[in-house]
Amino acid sequence: MIARPSLPVPLFALAALLALAVPVLTDWAPLDRADHALSEAFRAYGQPRPDLVSALRILTDVAATVPFMAAGLLAAILLAVRCDRPAAVFCATVTVTVPVLWGLAHWLLYNPRPLDGFVVVTSNGFPSGHTSNAVAAALAVVLLTWPRLARTGRLVVVSVATAFALFVSLTRVALLAHWPTDVLGGWLLALTVVPLAAYAARGRIPART
Incomplete structure (x- = not known):
């Protein structure tokens, strides 16, 4: 079983992602200044620490592409073995689609990362791949466990999942691997893909009862 958020959630996230991409890619001055100001604040905080x-640097890679895809494909296989086909399709779709989409964006959209960051990454940065992976994984866990849990369990899962996604997001900005707007783009990408994947999985294959 997979919970499905309200359909306006992914539609709003997609619209917001497209709206954000325009000022990011055109270097809109107010947004550019905000990005630089926040990044420099993190640089000043990190240099003496x-x-x-x-x-x-170590902790942020929990949301790198290899562990994200390995965990997602393993979950899809285990769910398929348990004959929960909609959930397996959902996991596989999220695991493949999210990295493909942010990877294509990095390839097609010119948006250099902060200079002289605490990590060296040469690709374009919008949206943040680590953030997209982390938010997608967190939301997928929430949607998969929500129908199976009581109120307290749901609160615990949502709290842990949200904390995980926020932590990875913070590391990407703190390490100057991404601008804050790259991280926001990663959230919006995941909030678009994951709910739509849940709708697609449940729409094509009847859930078992």
Whole structure:
């Protein structure tokens, strides 16, 4: 079983993502200044704290593409073995679609990352791949567990999932791997793809009862 958020959620997220992409890619001055101001604040905080920066470099990669895809495909296989076909299709769709979409965006859209960051990444940065992966994984877990849990369990899962997504998002800005708007774009991409994948999985294959 898969919970499905209200349909306006992914539609609003998609509209917001497209609306955000325009000022980001055209270097709209107010947004550009805000990005630089926040990034420089994190640079000033991180430079005298090399141990913290080193720890964040390790922790941020929990949402890198390889662990994200490995966990997603493993979950899809386990759900298929349990004959929960809609959930398996959902997991597989999210696992493949999210990295493909942000990867295409990095390839097609010119948006350089902050210079002299605490991590060196040469690709374009909009939207943040780590953030997209983290938010997609967190939301997928919530949608998969929601129908199976009581109120307290739902609160715990939502809290942990949200904390995980926010933590990864923060590491990408704190390490100067991305501008804050790249991270916002990652949230919007995941909030578009994951709910639509849930609708597609449940719409094509009847859920078992």
